[in-house]
Amino acid sequence: MIMLFAGSCDDSSGSSTDAGVDADSDTTTNNTNNTNNTTATCDDGIRNQDEEGIDCGGSCPQADCCANGFTDPNLGEWAVDCGGSCAECFTGTVYFVANDGDDANDGLDGTPAHAWRTIAHVNEQSFSPGDAVLFKRGDEWRESLLISSSGTAEAHITFGAYGEGPRPRILGSERATSWTAVTGETNIWRSETVLAAPRQREGNSVTNHPASIFFGELDGTHTWGNMEELHLNSEGAPTDIYECDSEGAPFSLLDREYDWCWQDDHIYVYSPENPGDRYAFVEVPQRLSTIATADHPPQEYFSIDNLELMYAIKYGYDDGWPMNVVVRGLNITNCHIGYMGTKGAAAAYGLQIWHSDMLVQGNDIHDCGRRNISYNVYGDVRDESLVFENVIFLDNILHNGYHTTGFDISCGYTDTFRNFQFINNFIWDNLQDDPQNHPNDFTSMGIYLAGDTATFTDFLIYRNILKYIKQKAIIVGNVQNARIIHNTLYSMNHNAGGDYRGLITVSGEPANLRIENNIFFGDLPDSASFVLSMVTFSGNSHEGAMLNNNLFWLTNDAQRLVTTSIDSYTI
Structure with a gap:
């Protein structure tokens, strides 16, 4: 085991970006159009000056805006490099929904003369693989969208956005x-x-x-x-x-x-x-969810993109219950989801999901009373074990949590969870929170992997940032073949309470757990009401783990680097 140590540091560079997110804004969309910049840099992800699209056209060397890797709504694109004058985004029929439409229309373009008006009308339709239902940007609906049709692995059904402006809003x-x-x-x-x-x-x-x-x-x-x-x-x-x-x-x-x-x-x-x-x-x-699957088993092979889902009693998106079958094919991308339920609630999730072959990318999810993202399989009776696999969580911003700020992955059976990847996510809580202020604040975890009696194997936690988490940053419970590499774990909420907290805590009987090339930073003051250990192993869990080439940086020498059931280590 190799550990790299560093002493106290000046925290002046550790400023937080823990500002609140305005629900009416489009804060997580990379496809920003800003014509006020003074120069066209052609590599900043912004459309400015004489650029025709983002970093393309005008004086930019990239002349083809259909190949710039962005969505350019001003050019009629509906998704990255497709729509408008570019290639078709969808292989099936595209339907449009707008507040100024009419349900008697055919839905076949976004003008008032053709667009549909209500989600209730959308819910009455059947869609085919490759079809898309696009909601007008800047509009809002106070209805629940029920997904009742399945696509195929080659041709998802897409629910997304068209036009310019902030994301379409579906409100609970x-x-x-x-x-x-x-x-x-x-x-x-x-x-x-x-x-x-x-x-x-x-x-x-x-x-x-x-x-x-x-x-x-x-x-x-x-x-x-x-x-x-x-x-x-x-x-x-x-x-x-x-x-x-x-x-x-x-x-x-x-x-x-x-x-x-x-x-x-x-x-x-x-x-x-x-x-x-x-x-x-x-x-x-007033409504349980903003989007949900209509049936059990849930629908398969569909995508939800660039929508804003807010203010439901329980769920932003709901995969349904019970979790007693294997379903595949779900993408949730570029959405803004927040303000679900009440803090500490038994069920208040941004996403309740359990599809295999799933991508969750580029979302901003926050202020969900229980879990911002929940992949929990429990609460049903069945005789056979199932396999849940091939799940990627990429480039998400997850913050302001009240039980699990980031990802809560759990199973109450003997199922197998395999090939889960958590890459380049930013998970944070406010340093000023008081987690002991029940019922209006609670502790919260960053990435929670609870294998228990299930088989959790082949997990990758790579290049994530976790900051000021209120309980434990990463929990690894009985996970096999897990790699925790190149992450930054930045301190912990100073008011968390309790006797011991860990940035990474390990339990069960892991095998081939590698914790490598991570940065750990702790700045708990002497008056903190608990002991923070950068890495904590319970029982004999340290026997299945390797720590290698990590940087530990503590401002308080009394806090711990590594704790095992045998001993603990400080600087």
């Missing part, structure tokens, strides 16, 4: 408007919008799936509505919402800004002034 919420002050109360306001309770109730179960509400600030940021200390489970998370007259006098718990309750189909909030003036909007989740 309705907006609370028309506020009136409640007579006899101070700073309590009622929305006249008729709204169902933001929760899912399953039969007569006392366990619900509640959702928060979301306040849009005038500066473009979001604030979660506060959940009250009611109906908490063993993790400190709420299992129901606050009904206004359920705790003594009505509104007795509404005493600070962003407090809220629901009663008789209306939302009430505590606000120092009329919420219609103080906030840009108040969104109240």
